[in-house]
Amino acid sequence: xxxxxxxxxxxxxxxxxxxxxxxxxxxxxxxxxxxxxxxxxxxxxxxxxxxxxxxxxxxxxxxxxxxxxxxxxxxxxxxxxxxxxxxxxxxxxxxxxxxxxxxxxxxxxxxxxxxxxxxxxxxxxxxxxxxxxxxxxxxxxxxxxxxxxxxxxxxxxxxxxxxxxx
Amino acid sequence: xxxxxxxxxxxxxxxxxxxxxxxxxxxxxxxxxxxxxxxxxxxxxxxxxxxxxxxxxxxxxxxxxxxxxxxxxxxxxxxxxxxxxxxxxxxxxxxxxxxxxxxxxxx
Numbered sequence: 001x002x003x004x005x006x007x008x009x010x011x012x013x014x015x016x017x018x019x020x021x022x023x024x025x026x027x028x029x030x031x032x033x034x035x036x037x038x039x040x041x042x043x044x045x046x047x048x049x050x051x052x053x054x055x056x057x058x059x060x061x062x063x064x065x066x067x068x069x070x071x072x073x074x075x076x077x078x079x080x081x082x083x084x085x086x087x088x089x090x091x092x093x094x095x096x097x098x099x100x101x102x103x104x105x106x107x108x109x110x111x112x113x114x115x116x117x118x119x120x121x122x123x124x125x126x127x128x129x130x131x132x133x134x135x136x137x138x139x140x141x142x143x144x145x146x147x148x149x150x151x152x153x154x155x156x157x158x159x160x161x162x163x164x165x166x
Numbered sequence: 167x168x169x170x171x172x173x174x175x176x177x178x179x180x181x182x183x184x185x186x187x188x189x190x191x192x193x194x195x196x197x198x199x200x201x202x203x204x205x206x207x208x209x210x211x212x213x214x215x216x217x218x219x220x221x222x223x224x225x226x227x228x229x230x231x232x233x234x235x236x237x238x239x240x241x242x243x244x245x246x247x248x249x250x251x252x253x254x255x256x257x258x259x260x261x262x263x264x265x266x267x268x269x270x271x272x273x
Contacts, residue, residue, distance in 0.1 A: 015176065046173070157251040
């Protein structure tokens with residue numbers, strides 16, 4: 001087992017464990033958000049190992065840097081001491097979760113080794129220059145649509161969080 | 167070489183954990199976090215498939231998967247901004263972030 005493969009399994013285990021810690025933590029919402037950060041960083045390392053360098057940097061900056069901080073802001077703003085809510089249809093949803101887990105693991109085991117080995121990469125694959133050129137030539141319309149979406153989201157969030165609209 | 171079926175398997179496992187979070191949790195903020203986890207799982211699958219087919223039909227390097235990931239990250243940021251705005255206005259009106267308290271539209 002080479003070093004990148006070992007690192008992949010290490011960070012894959014870390015991602016799964018911290019994702020489980022986020023979902024199963026019913027006491028502390030801040031701790032759940034911190035587990036989410038660990039998952040995001042582990043996924044960024046896996047992107048590096050898959051040679052998607054720009055995506056890895058954006059993952060750290062946007063997810064770990066912006067989105068989770070937004071979550072933490074809201075959790076601390078609302079001052080949620082605990083979120084141990086009374087379970088509603090807990091038994092049914094736990095049954096559904098267990099069934100989904102068994103199905104997913106079954107599918108993963110069934111398709112073990114089904115994909116071919118990854119081919120060798122062209123020079124400079126996944127770097128800032130190559131992805132940036134693709135983004136601003138072939139996909140420039142997509143970038144403009146993303147900027148429109150972000151503008152709409154900013155206006156929407158402002159209107160929602162405003163106390164009263166004059 | 168990282169085995170790509172294991173990458174896709176990790177993506178499926180993370181997506182399943184996110185679905186379980188959305189279905190079982192009652193806290194609106196944790197439900198939003200689980201949705202983020204599901205989006206991340208999809209991103210991982212996109213990056214894995216881009217690694218598997220790095221060359222387009224014209225023989226040049228193809229970045230379709232990675233550019234899709236960037237767009238999904240944008241959508242996730244927009245979704246979190248609006249979602250947390252909804253959480254704040256819900257807390258202001260109901261004094262709670264429990265989704266059982268906002269079941270007005272539930273059948």
